[in-house]
Amino acid sequence: MEIQILQLLNGARQAEGLTVIIDVFRAFSVACYAYQNGVRRIYPVGDIEQAYRLKEENPDFILVGERNEKKPEGFDFGNSPSQLLTGRLDGKTMVHTTSSGTQGIANATRADGIITGSFVNAGAIIRYIEKQQPEKLSLVCMGYACSYPTDEDTFLAEYLKAKLEGQPVDFEAMVEILRAGAGARFFAPEKQEWAPAADFDLCLSLNRFDFVLKVEQEEGRNYLRKIDC
Template identity: 30%
Template sequence: MDTRFVGIPEVVETPSVAVVVDVMRAFTVAAWAFAQGAEKIVLAESLDEALALKERDPDRVALRDGPLTPGFDLVNSPGLLRSTDLAGRTVVQKTTAGTVGALAVKDASLVLCAGFVVAEATARVLGARGAEQVTFVVTGEDGRADEDLACAQYIAGRATGDGADAAGFLRRAAQSRAAAELAEGVRQGVHPDDVALCLELDRFPFAMVAAPEDSLMVLRPCAAPRPS
């Protein structure tokens, strides 16, 4: 498997297969939303689009980065989301980096969205699909976010069967700028457990696949193949 690691600004052509990584916190939150029963997640291009999609169907749950503002139901925090019943609901998510990264590669033949909580499942899907060239989009800090790069490198290692040990990759993520900002309360819309929840390796048994549906980019859970 040929792998490359790029930031969002470096996505200048459509990759064949893309894994979009946002550990802290977009795709950890997405995984928790599915665990709490969400049917699908619409990845919105802007806050205005997220609000418009919710206005069109008030049963949708609108989620954003930062503080809770009028029209939105949830913030981008796994700690705050984990007690929310989302059974059968559609979540509309707009974040600073994760959703932007997924939309940047929306025309790829396969788009997986990932964090540590779905790392093994993501690697298994890549292996099962026989992906020969994979572009990992490191969404945070224009590709410099070490928590996202560490997760991407770990998934790549697992997908290629090199037996990557998670400890060092998780340590890098725990020591990242994003982890420090969450722990210190620099960011808004934060729960004290957010960092720990983002670093729970393989908490969930599914991967997450994004694909166009009715002109929208929609994320859905995908069962991971059993190990051979």
């Protein structure tokens, strides 16, 4: 298996083979928690105007996501797993748009298949990849608003690669680096409304979920299908 680690939108556009679009803080952690909390289907979209159109056409849909980390006007929830856990989501269809992760899905047009990546389902991702045995595996780190690489996404790519290659990896050391670095923003008092401290631990709850989220298409629209692994 040829494994490559790629970064940002250019990386998504270059991705070939089975592709993991990674967004740890917080898009693809949020998507997993949404399914845990009863969401029936998730439509990931890159264009926020498309999200608004889908809501207008389907008033029962819920809008979840962020721009500049904050909940956009008219959205039901921000891009926060802790906020989703308090919502009543049973049977809901969710439209999800973010500055990083959902952009990667929209731009990975050369991929043979796409799954989402976060630490919360890392073990399931590894099992899925081992079962598929792709010739090429692309691990795409979407970074912060697709603008620059971030440690959390790169750490997950390195974690997945090491596990697949049978190499040791120190997850706890990664968490401590993130707590003092890229994840420190979750502990800033002025950001608690949209990036609460609880999100840090929820996004780094390793192997919490035994499923992957695979990008499928229905009537020309991407959706995330939950596959138990």
